[in-house]
Every structure is written in C-alpha cells, then in structure tokens.
Amino acid sequence: MNPTWVMGYPTGYEEGTFLALDMGGTNLRVCEIILPEEKGEFEIIQSKYRMPEELKTGDSEELWEYIADCLQQFIEYHHEVEDLEILDKIPLGFTFSFPATQEYIDHGVLQRWTKGFDIAGVEGKDVAGQFEAALAKRKLPVKLSALINDTTGTLIASAYTDDATKIGCIFGTGCNAAYMENCGSVPKIAHYNLPPDMPIAINCEYGAFDNEHVVLPRTPYDIIVDNDSPRPGQQAFEKMIAGLYLGELFRLALVDLHQNKGVKIFEGQDISKLHKAYTLDSSFLSMIEEDPFENLSETADLMHKTLNITANKPELELCRRLAELIGTRSARLSACGVAAICKKKNIEACHVGADGSVFNRYPHFKARGAVALREILDWKKGEKDKVDIRPAEDGSGVGAALIAALTIKRVKDGNLVGIKNAKGMS
Numbered sequence: 001m002n003p004t005w006v007m008g009y010p011t012g013y014e015e016g017t018f019l020a021l022d023m024g025g026t027n028l029r030v031c032e033i034i035l036p037e038e039k040g041e042f043e044i045i046q047s048k049y050r051m052p053e054e055l056k057t058g059d060s061e062e063l064w065e066y067i068a069d070c071l072q073q074f075i076e077y078h079h080e081v082e083d084l085e086i087l088d089k090i091p092l093g094f095t096f097s098f099p100a101t102q103e104y105i106d107h108g109v110l111q112r113w114t115k116g117f118d119i120a121g122v123e124g125k126d127v128a129g130q131f132e133a134a135l136a137k138r139k140l141p142v143k144l145s146a147l148i149n150d151t152t153g154t155l156i157a158s159a160y161t162d163d164a165t166k167i168g169c170i171f172g173t174g175c176n177a178a179y180m181e182n183c184g185s186v187p188k189i190a191h192y193n194l195p196p197d198m199p200i201a202i203n204c205e206y207g208a209f210d211n212e213h214v215v216l217p218r219t220p221y222d223i224i225v226d227n228d229s230p231r232p233g234q235q236a237f238e239k240m241i242a243g244l245y246l247g248e249l250f251r252l253a254l255v256d257l258h259q260n261k262g263v264k265i266f267e268g269q270d271i272s273k274l275h276k277a278y279t280l281d282s283s284f285l286s287m288i289e290e291d292p293f294e295n296l297s298e299t300a301d302l303m304h305k306t307l308n309i310t311a312n313k314p315e316l317e318l319c320r321r322l323a324e325l326i327g328t329r330s331a332r333l334s335a336c337g338v339a340a341i342c343k344k345k346n347i348e349a350c351h352v353g354a355d356g357s358v359f360n361r362y363p364h365f366k367a368r369g370a371v372a373l374r375e376i377l378d379w380k381k382g383e384k385d386k387v388d389i390r391p392a393e394d395g396s397g398v399g400a401a402l403i404a405a406l407t408i409k410r411v412k413d414g415n416l417v418g419i420k421n422a423k424g425m426s
C-alpha cells in the first residue's frame with residue numbers, strides 16, 4: 001500500500017502540454033499530450049520503442065541511457081532544434097510500473113523488480129534520480145514532474161472522463177490497482193499531520209498479496225513458477241493471475257501430465273518444445289479458448305504449429321479445459337482484488353477503469369470477473385452490476401500528463417507536501 005502523493009482527482013479542466021514516458025514491460029512509449037480547454041478532452045501523439053530483451057536483465061546505466069535516448073529521439077523528431085533552445089522545460093510524467101516507495105511524487109525507491117525484470121543497481125535506489133541524471137547529460141528540455149504507477153495513471157485518466165471512477169486496475173503482464181484514500185486513514189503518512197479528509201491515491205501493489213502463502217491454495221505449478229522466477233517469494237498473487245504467467249502455468253501442467261504414467265498424454269511424441277520455459281504466452285491460451293469449432297481444429301493446428309505436437313480429441317479437450325481453468329482462476333482472483341477495495345472503502349457502486357492485455361484481449365475475462373464480483377458483493381438476482389469494470393482511458397499516457405498537471409497546480413497553490421523539487425514546476 002504505497003502512498004503516491006497524487007492528492008485528489010482531476011476536475012476535467014486541466015490544461016497544458018506534457019510529455020509522458022511509459023516503461024511498462026514489452027515496450028517503451030513516449031507521448032506528447034495536449035490537454036485543451038474543453039472538459040475531459042486530450043490530444044496525444046506517441047512513439048513506441050521496443051524494450052530490448054537483454055536490457056531487462058542488464059544494468060541500470062544501460063537502462064537509463066536507453067530510455068533517455070528514446071526520449072531525445074522523440075523530442076528531436078517532433079520539435080525544431082531552434083525550438084529546443086528557447087523552449088521552457090516541458091513537464092514530464094514518468095509511468096514506472098513497478099513497486100516504488102515515494103517520499104515525494106518526483107522521487108521513488110524501487111522496492112523490487114517484478115514481471116521478470118532483473119536489472120542490477122536499481123532496487124533500493126531512487127529511480128527518479130537515476131533517470132534525471134541521464135536527462136541532465138543530454139540537456140533535454142524536460143522537467144520530471146511526477147513519477148507514477150500505471151494503476152494510479154489509470155485511476156486518474158479514467159476519472160478525468162468519468163467521475164464515477166473510483167478504482168484503477170491493470171490486468172496485464174502484471175496485476176495491481178490504485179484507489180483514493182483519506183490521509184487520516186494512512187498510518188504511513190501520519191507524521192505529516194495532513195488534514196484527515198485530504199485525498200491521496202494509494203498504489204495497492206496487491207500483486208504481492210499473500211506472499212506469506214497463508215490464504216490462497218497453490219498448485220504445484222504455482223510453486224514451480226515462483227521458484228524459477230528471478231524473485232522467488234515475491235508477487236505471489238500476481239504469479240497466479242497475471243498475463244506473464246498464464247501460458248507458463250499451462251505448459252507446466254501439460255508437462256506434468258505427460259510425465260504422469262497414469263494419464264498418458266502425447267504418448268510417443270517428441271515434446272521437447274514443450275519443455276522450454278515461457279515458450280507459451282497468454283495469447284496461446286486465448287486462442288484455445290476462442291476456438292469456435294466442436295472438433296477443436298484450431299487448437300489442433302496451434303498445438304502442431306507451436307509445439308510440434310499432434311493432439312488427439314481427448315488431448316485437445318484437456319487443453320481447452322486447462323486453459324478455461326487457468327483463465328477462470330485468473331479472472332475470479334482478479335475480481336477479489338477489486339472487491340477488497342470496495343469493501344474497505346464501503347463502495348457500493350462505482351466504475352473501475354481497467355487496462356492491460358489480459359483485460360483487453362483474454363476471452364471471457366470480463367464476464368468471468370463480473371460473475372465473481374456479483375458473488376462476492378452479494379448483489380441480488382436481476383440487479384445490474386453495481387461495480388462496473390470497464391476499459392480505462394490511457395493511464396500511462398494521459399494519466400501521467402494529468403498527474404504532472406495536478407502536481408504543477410499544487411505548486412502554484414503553494415501545497416508543496418510530497419513534492420521534492422518544486423523549482424521549475426510552476
């Protein structure tokens with residue numbers, strides 16, 4: 001439960017030009033966002049840069065150099081060189097989608113890498129400081145105004161266009177949510193003596209729920225996924241439900257069944273491809289669950305093309321059922337996270353802005369999650385969904401720009417709590 005120093009919702013009337021940098025997982029995205037006068041409107045231009053796989057297990061120097069290079073390329077491409085010299089520093093919102101503790105909004109100490117990242121020299125360090133040092137070397141006309149989590153961005157971007165939004169969630173490579181709390185209910189910031197009813201967004205980091213393994217039953221496959229990950233013992237909940245792991249859970253279950261003499265699947269076949277860890281991603285399960293044919297012919301093609309396995313009908317049915325189980329568990333546990341926030345805040349009805357590849361693309365994920373919410377929150381039969389999880393606005397782009405705008409507004413209003421480097425922000 002990390003306080004984020006995002007002190008309230010946007011009004012819809014935020015204005016200005018901002019840069020946003022989104023370090024998610026697969027890609028690095030740089031955006032320029034214009035918030036015009038009109039309520040809830042935005043314009044965005046963006047470029048995506050591939051995050052080289054080696055970078056994810058490299059060292060911090062390479063990471064920040066690469067990010068600063070991409071940012072520089074983007075700025076030079078979209079602005080004339082002469083502009084750059086006279087330009088005031090453009091405020092930047094940096095979406096860093098990993099757990100960071102923040103004493104200030106323009107600061108954040110990485111607690112631990114998640115989602116398979118393992119870059120040396122960043123854990124326990126101030127990410128904002130490292131990033132700013134790379135910016136300074138290039139003399140870029142940019143001022144880091146806010147370091148944010150993707151969930152907080154999603155919450156704020158969705159609230160910008162829909163004021164019924166109370167929660168922002170990501171169901172993607174990783175999983176997590178953010179919501180708005182009252183300062184008076186946050187013991188971690190009690191020493192600031194802030195007005196108890198002042199709002200502050202909390203990044204729940206609930207991917208780390210049940211790291212102690214006392215609540216959720218784990219399968220042998222969950223245990224292997226955890227043990228073989230770069231950070232065993234961390235992100236227990238996330239490892240059961242997030243996109244990065246769904247294909248791997250499926251693969252491990254099939255390997256186990258193949259080795260189980262009583263079950264006899266893929267008998268006499270070369271399953272060497274199936275032995276390779278992380279060879280299947282969640283889109284493999286999506287495709288199986290989407291196979292419209294009674295004889296599962298698309299699943300058969302997929303098994304053959306990807307794994308060189310010729311599966312018979314019962315084996316195909318097993319694959320389909322296994323995908324359904326893994327996908328359903330993911331959706332239902334995801335709903336538990338949302339329900340927990342609703343219960344804590346006594347929210348009876350609200351909109352939840354959700355983003356991420358699993359939410360947007362995994363078949364039946366939304367419907368399965370909605371059924372689970374109905375069960376947990378005990379809605380009457382026939383009553384329509386009161387907590388409605390819906391596609392979010394772009395949190396890591398528009399959300400980051402809005403949070404930069406909200407921070408600058410606070411500087412102008414003289415509310416400097418949780419802002420380290422206000423100089424150059426107003």
Ligand code: BGC
Nearest residue numbers: 097098099114170174175176
């Ligand atoms: C990270 C969170 C992030 C989530 C979704 C998790 O692995 O710890 O900070 O919000 O992934 O991207």
